[in-house]
Amino acid sequence: MTLEKPLTKDIPADGRALDLGGYERVGGYQALRKALRDMTPQKVQEEVKNSGLRGRGGAGFSTGLKWSFTPMGADAPRPKYVIANADEMEPGTFKDRHLMEGNPHQLIEGLILTAYANQADIAYIFIRGEYKFSEERLARAVTEAYAAGYLGKNILGSGYGLEMYLHVSAGRYMCGEETGLLNALEGKRANPRAKPPFPQVSGLWGKPTIVNNVETLANVPHIINHGAAWFQSLSHTKDAGTKLYGASGKVKRPGLWELPMGTTMREILEEHAGGMREGLEFRGALPGGASTDFLVPQHLDVPMDFTEVQQAGSRLGTGTMVVLDDKTCPVGMVSNLIHFFAQESCGWCTPCWSGLNWAKQILKALEDGEGKSGDLEKLEFQAKFWAPGHTFCALAPGAAEPLQSALKYFRDDFERHIQDQCCAFQRR
Amino acid sequence: MLTTEERQEIEVEMARYPTREAVCIDAMKIVQRHRGWVSDESIRDIGELLQMSSADLDGVATFYNLIFRKPVSPHVIMLCDSVSCWIMGYDRIREHLTARLGIQFGETTADNRFTLLPIVCLGACERAPAMTIDNDLYGNLDPASVDRLLEGCK
Numbered sequence: 170m171t172l173e174k175p176l177t178k179d180i181p182a183d184g185r186a187l188d189l190g191g192y193e194r195v196g197g198y199q200a201l202r203k204a205l206r207d208m209t210p211q212k213v214q215e216e217v218k219n220s221g222l223r224g225r226g227g228a229g230f231s232t233g234l235k236w237s238f239t240p241m242g243a244d245a246p247r248p249k250y251v252i253a254n255a256d257e258m259e260p261g262t263f264k265d266r267h268l269m270e271g272n273p274h275q276l277i278e279g280l281i282l283t284a285y286a287n288q289a290d291i292a293y294i295f296i297r298g299e300y301k302f303s304e305e306r307l308a309r310a311v312t313e314a315y316a317a318g319y320l321g322k323n324i325l326g327s328g329y330g331l332e333m334y335l336h337v338s339a340g341r342y343m344c345g346e347e348t349g350l351l352n353a354l355e356g357k358r359a360n361p362r363a364k365p366p367f368p369q370v371s372g373l374w375g376k377p378t379i380v381n382n383v384e385t386l387a388n389v390p391h392i393i394n395h396g397a398a399w400f401q402s403l404s405h406t407k408d409a410g411t412k413l414y415g416a417s418g419k420v421k422r423p424g425l426w427e428l429p430m431g432t433t434m435r436e437i438l439e440e441h442a443g444g445m446r447e448g449l450e451f452r453g454a455l456p457g458g459a460s461t462d463f464l465v466p467q468h469l470d471v472p473m474d475f476t477e478v479q480q481a482g483s484r485l486g487t488g489t490m491v492v493l494d495d496k497t498c499p500v501g502m503v504s505n506l507i508h509f510f511a512q513e514s515c516g517w518c519t520p521c522w523s524g525l526n527w528a529k530q531i532l533k534a535l536e537d538g539e540g541k542s543g544d545l546e547k548l549e550f551q552a553k554f555w556a557p558g559h560t561f562c563a564l565a566p567g568a569a570e571p572l573q574s575a576l577k578y579f580r581d582d583f584e585r586h587i588q589d590q591c592c593a594f595q596r597r
Numbered sequence: 598m599l600t601t602e603e604r605q606e607i608e609v610e611m612a613r614y615p616t617r618e619a620v621c622i623d624a625m626k627i628v629q630r631h632r633g634w635v636s637d638e639s640i641r642d643i644g645e646l647l648q649m650s651s652a653d654l655d656g657v658a659t660f661y662n663l664i665f666r667k668p669v670s671p672h673v674i675m676l677c678d679s680v681s682c683w684i685m686g687y688d689r690i691r692e693h694l695t696a697r698l699g700i701q702f703g704e705t706t707a708d709n710r711f712t713l714l715p716i717v718c719l720g721a722c723e724r725a726p727a728m729t730i731d732n733d734l735y736g737n738l739d740p741a742s743v744d745r746l747l748e749g750c751k
């Protein structure tokens with residue numbers, strides 16, 4: 170069986186972007202034509218719901234279900250908004266960049282279809298400021314799409330109209346959190362908002378708003394073209410579709426691969442990433458970015474989908490794993506991660522902001538050989554405090570994941586830092 | 598005073614949002630693109646155009662790390678300090694850069710050519726360690742390639 174790679178198969182190998190002509194030659198905008206011609210918005214929603222597509226931004230929420238909360242019909246509040254979350258700031262994650270740089274029109278078509286399904290009037294692409302190539306290529310592609318009649322008033326003569334704008338962000342991890350993103354788009358600090366109300370009901374400027382990740386949106390044209398059953402058939406497991414998996418750290422070939430959902434960590438690491446570098450052993454990995462629990466060698470055969478990774482005690486997250494080898498200090502790695510979360514905490518909730526800063530100092534002391542007995546218990550206590558429900562947004566629960574799992578799987582390393590009053594891993 | 602060009606660019610953005618306030622981040626970035634940073638005077642001018650107080654604007658500006666409220670030099674280096682780069686040798690690159698430039702993070706060289714800043718994950722983990730110079734991305738860094746890149750900066 171040849172593996173299907175709908176999201177990446179048309180991305181030119183030479184690093185250029187597929188332009189409008191190239192995209193149309195491989196079937197681009199056919200899904201939009203089909204939807205506008207033959208499908209009601211409800212039918213598009215239904216197809217996506219039946220496909221089993223789950224959000225690729227990290228949380229894995231059912232995309233069809235998310236859309237089903239949008240108020241529809243003549244008396245729905247207007248304007249309605251859809252947003253592509255292209256903030257991609259989860260450390261260890263580099264998948265959306267590839268999709269935007271290589272095939273910007275695929276994202277645009279997915280966003281237009283999402284807008285049509287939710288009868289939205291305005292679409293924003295919210296992109297981080299450092300993604301210069303993605304920004305340039307998307308800006309050009311949006312202009313091309315307008316010129317070809319895929320955007321603007323009365324798209325392809327259907328009577329449906331949509332405006333699409335690019336918003337280039339000015340930094341900070343919190344902008345990727347969907348309600349922080351809404352505040353950023355409104356010109357405010359990117360503090361999160363209370364939920365409920367959910368953005369689908371009351372989002373941007375209080376109007377119904379759908380926020381989806383770039384990879385999620387890129388799947389939509391293919392689902393509309395080939396149907397829900399086809400999408401289900403792409404995966405190895407119950408969670409549908411393909412997934413962009415990545416690996417970074419000291420593997421032989423760090424990179425990104427589109428594979429059937431549910432591919433095992435072992436296959437990704439050994440076949441695609443080429444295994445560990447010479448002389449190094451695999452000790453563990455964050456399976457889907459900084460805010461996921463470590464998995465260790467006993468989990469190598471876990472299929473990497475939302476359900477199975479959760480059963481193994483972690484989360485699929487963004488699906489791009491960060492690999493820890495046996496010559497890299499797990500305490501140092503966690504210290505780096507907690508430093509990141511402490512820096513990016515918006516300061517709203519005390520357990521998050523002050524707890525993260527406290528944990529950061531303890532970890533730094535451990536690294537510097539100044540750890541004290543009781544430190545590990547303090548760290549554990551903090552991690553429990555960041556659990557879902559104790560804080561306003563998911564940043565703090567995310568920070569707890571690598572810390573609590575490292576304390577579980579790499580306990581000896583932590584204890585040795587205290588006993589020996591130094592770090593045994595001579596880095597550099 | 599805002600230049601005609603800056604004002605025109607900000608007005609293009611105004612058509613894209615229902616409120617003036619929403620344009621403020623774009624407006625500050627536009628001014629920064631032209632002047633390198635956002636001064637108190639610029640904050641006042643933008644505030645007038647968008648009908649916002651300087652205090653409100655400054656509160657937004659200081660939240661976002663890519664808006665500079667202090668002057669920076671012509672070349673801004675941002676070195677990724679997140680996890681994949683850390684594993685792949687960030688410490689070594691940082692030490693090389695700080696020694697070679699004679700400055701720490703947040704500082705500008707005496708000849709005012711380079712400003713050095715840390716940055717969170719650049720989404721270039723497959724070519725870690727990575728940094729940007731003037732928003733151009735460079736990966737798989739080692740001390741020799743860093744030297745070549747610095748020498749290439751005019």
Ligand SMILES: Cc1cc2nc3c(=O)[nH]c(=O)nc-3n(C[C@H](O)[C@H](O)[C@H](O)COP(=O)(O)O)c2cc1C
Pocket residue numbers: 223224225226227228229230232254255256257258259342343344345346347348380381382383385386562563564
């Ligand atoms: C602190 C934080 C940062 C986030 N950053 C991103 C991001 O950069 N990109 C993204 O798509 N989702 C990010 N998310 C998840 C979003 O809140 C949201 O769940 C997602 O955009 C929904 O899209 P999806 O359902 O298509 O996955 C972040 C969440 C948190 C708590």
Ligand code: SF4
Pocket residue numbers: 343361513514515516517518519521522560561562563564565566
């Ligand atoms: S959990 Fe942290 S980042 Fe989220 S709202 Fe609270 S303080 Fe802010």
